[in-house]
Each structure stands twice: as structure tokens, then as C-alpha cells.
Amino acid sequence: MASAARALHTFRSSTASLSSRSLARSSATRAALIGRRHYSEDKPAEKAEEGGKEGEPALTPEKLQEKLKAKEVEVVDLTSRLRYLQADFLNLQRNAAREKEQTRDFAITRFATDLLETADVLGMALKSIPPTALTPAEAPSEPSASEPITPQKTAQQYLQELHQGVEITQRQLLQTLFKYHVKPFDPLGDAFDPNFHEALYQAPIPGKTPGTVIDVQKTGYKIKERVLRAAQVGVAQDTS
DSSP states (O other): OHHHHHHHHHHHHHHHHHHHHHHHHHHHHHHHHHHHHHHHHHHHHHHHHHHHHHHSOOOOHHHHHHHHHHHHHHHHHHHHHHHHHHHHHHHHHHHHHHHHHHHHHTTTHHHHHHHHHHHHHHHHHHHTSOGGGGSOOOOOOOOOTTSOOOOOOOHHHHHHHHHHHHHHHHHHHHHHHHHTTEEEEOOTTSBOOTTTEEEEEEEEOTTSOTTBEEEEEEOEEEETTEEEEOEEEEEEEOOO
16 A cells, blocks of 8 residues: 555656646747747838838939039028128127117216206306406505505406306306217307207398308207207398
8 A cells, every 4th residue: 555655646746747847848839939920020021121222212423413502502591691690690789889888978968958058047147247347447546544454346346256256167067068078069150050050030141141150049069979959049041
């Protein structure tokens, strides 16, 4: 009985080992077949691609020359466009710099215009005093010995000092305006120009060319080359 049991156990173990070996062999064989199948399926696709590439027509020298000429024309066109854009950009930079400078130079235009009225008032105050009133007067008679000596000014001396004070004030105001490029211009005797002059009236003046400025009521002012205020003038009229 013991020998029979031992024999049965040996038979079962050998059968299990044979079944495992046969399963491993069958799985390896199946994997090899699948790989061969995939390889065989990929081959026609590769051949088809190679056939497609071989089927394309070869480029002749004439066609290559045509393509080269087309590319040269394209390069010339792109180069001209680039130069145009570069010139446009440079012009834009110059215009921006000019506008910035003008903005800085003409920033005080409104303020300077308001100051011109003050300059006009000072000028009219100076013109209101005739030069003869500013000539020195005769020395007053010397007081007697009994009277105390006290310095006294005549009305003319007071007038002279007032005139000098107004003149100095006007000069300082104009110097301040000069610092900001605001300068007056007197068009007396010039031909009338509507860009710089404002005609208040016309009068026939013998010996004067028609259109000539014969009187300046208000002086004109410029800020750099731009007219800040036109000169208010009288113009000679044709006498015929």
C-alpha cells in the first residue's frame, strides 16, 4: 500500500510539471505568431509610403530656377516693406520729439497772454507823460537864513521818479517774458499782414502806400515764431 501511494504521488507531480511546460510553450508560440502578424501588417504600409515618395516627380533645374526667382521677388518685397516701416517709425519719432518740444515751449501761452495786459498798462502810463514834463525845472530860490533848510521836491521831480519806477517795472516784466521766448514786435511802417496784424481802422494818408501800418495801438507779441497776440494797428487807405 505504501509503495502504491508513493507511485501515485510521483505520477501526479510529473503530470503537473508537464502541463506547466506545455502552457509556457504555447504562450510563447502565440506571442511569436502575433509579432509576426504585426510585422507583416506594417510592411505593406512602409512599402506604400516608400512607393508614394518614389512616385513624386523630381524637380527639374527650370522649376528650381523659377522657385528661386519667386523667393528673390519675395525677399525684395519684404525688404522694401521693412525700409518703409523703418522710415515711418523715424518720422513718428521726430514728430513726437517736435510735439514734446512745442508743448514745453508753449506751456505758458495763456499765462503770458494775461501778462501782456499789464505790460500794455505800463506802456500807456509811460506814454501819458510827455517828454517836456520830464525836463529839469529851474532851481527854486534859496531860502533865507532864518528859515530851516529842508529838502523839498517839486511836482516835476515826483513825476520823474514815478516815470522811472514805471519804466523799471515795465523793463523787468519784459525781461521776464524774454526768458520764456516771449518778445514784442512793432510793425509801424510795415506792410499789413493779417497773420501778424489786426486792423482797427483805415485812414487816407497822403504819401503813404495803401496797406501800410501807420499807427500801432497795441504792440504785438510772439512766443518763439508763433504769434501770441497780433498787433492792433491802423492802416493807410487808398486816397484815389
